[in-house]
Amino acid sequence: MSLETPPVHGASDPVERPLILRFAETIPVLQVPDDLAFEPLRDWVRARMPEHLAAIGGRASRLDLGAREIKLFDLRRLVHLLREEFNVEITGIYVSRAVIHRFAERELKLRLLPLDWPGEDTPAVEVRPEEAETEEAYVAAPEADVRLETITLPTDLVPTDLPPDPAPVRAAVARDPGRRTQTIHRTIRSGTVVQFDGDLYVFGDVNPGAQVIATGSITVLGTLKGMAHAGAAGDESTAIFALHLRPTQMRIGRRIALSPAESAHTPGPEIATVSADSIVIEPYRGKVRSA
Helix, strand or coil: CCCCCCCCCCCCCHHHCCCEEEEECCEEEEECCCCCCHHHHHHHHHHHHHHHHHHHCCCCEEEEEECCCCCHHHHHHHHHHHHHHHCCCEEEEEECHHHHHHHHHHHHCCCCCCCCCCCCCCCCCCCCHHHCCEECCCCCCCCCCCCCCCEECCCCCCHHHCCCCCCCCCCCCCCCCCCCEEEECCCECCCEEEEECCEEEECCCECCCCEEEECCCEEEEEEECCEEEECCCCCCCCCEEEEEECCCEEEECCEEEECCCHHHCCCCCEEEEEECCEEEEEECCCCCCCC
8 A cells, every 4th residue: 555645845856946948039948857757847847837927928939858858748748738738839849969860760760871971972862842841840639638629729929919909800701612722642741741821632641740731621532640720711611521530630720629539430531620619520421511
């Protein structure tokens, strides 16, 4: 039989360490201790963050992990904690080159050799502009709850960017039946971010770690396993359709949802729409549910 002893905070207690906050131009950067496991790190964040919220001012922020090894599960939980308990949205991380290298080798299970590696005579690879991909740090949704849930996204506006007398909030612009469309005939790989002002059609898969973002609807004629954000400008009448809908995360307008458990899906094409202020997934029967 064991009894839990309440923590006693002392000088050596990790919770007593100060949180170092700096700014990359106007972007807040939170420096995270690189020697704490997740549980004490979570306690440290909860103890230290409140005193810095005024300085952060609701702005999108970054984490400085220093020499800390990247563990995706812990990183996702940390990002979720900052967003849900302190309304701090993390949009990037700082890590050392060595940490990135080790992380990539672990994930790929391959040895990585730079093109300028001593003794290697490898020609540079030419990438055509149309093939260039946007690289972004990817943070998936938390895995603690597989229920379909809706959360209101925080604003991306920096308070100092707002005019003294902001204009009243307008309703989402009605969908234009003649708006632009973009078709992609390939699989979207992990780490790739595709953004388009209009409807987006993907003839292929969207792999985990990839993001597809459109101001209109998103159609994936394949398996959607990454993150999809339809109606990115606020239009909640848009939809996300896939032959196999298994996203890490879905967003429609300002609604966000995690994909339900595998057993909750039905075989065949599915479509996600907003109904009664929630994202709803249902089998596709040739028409979209009315809001």
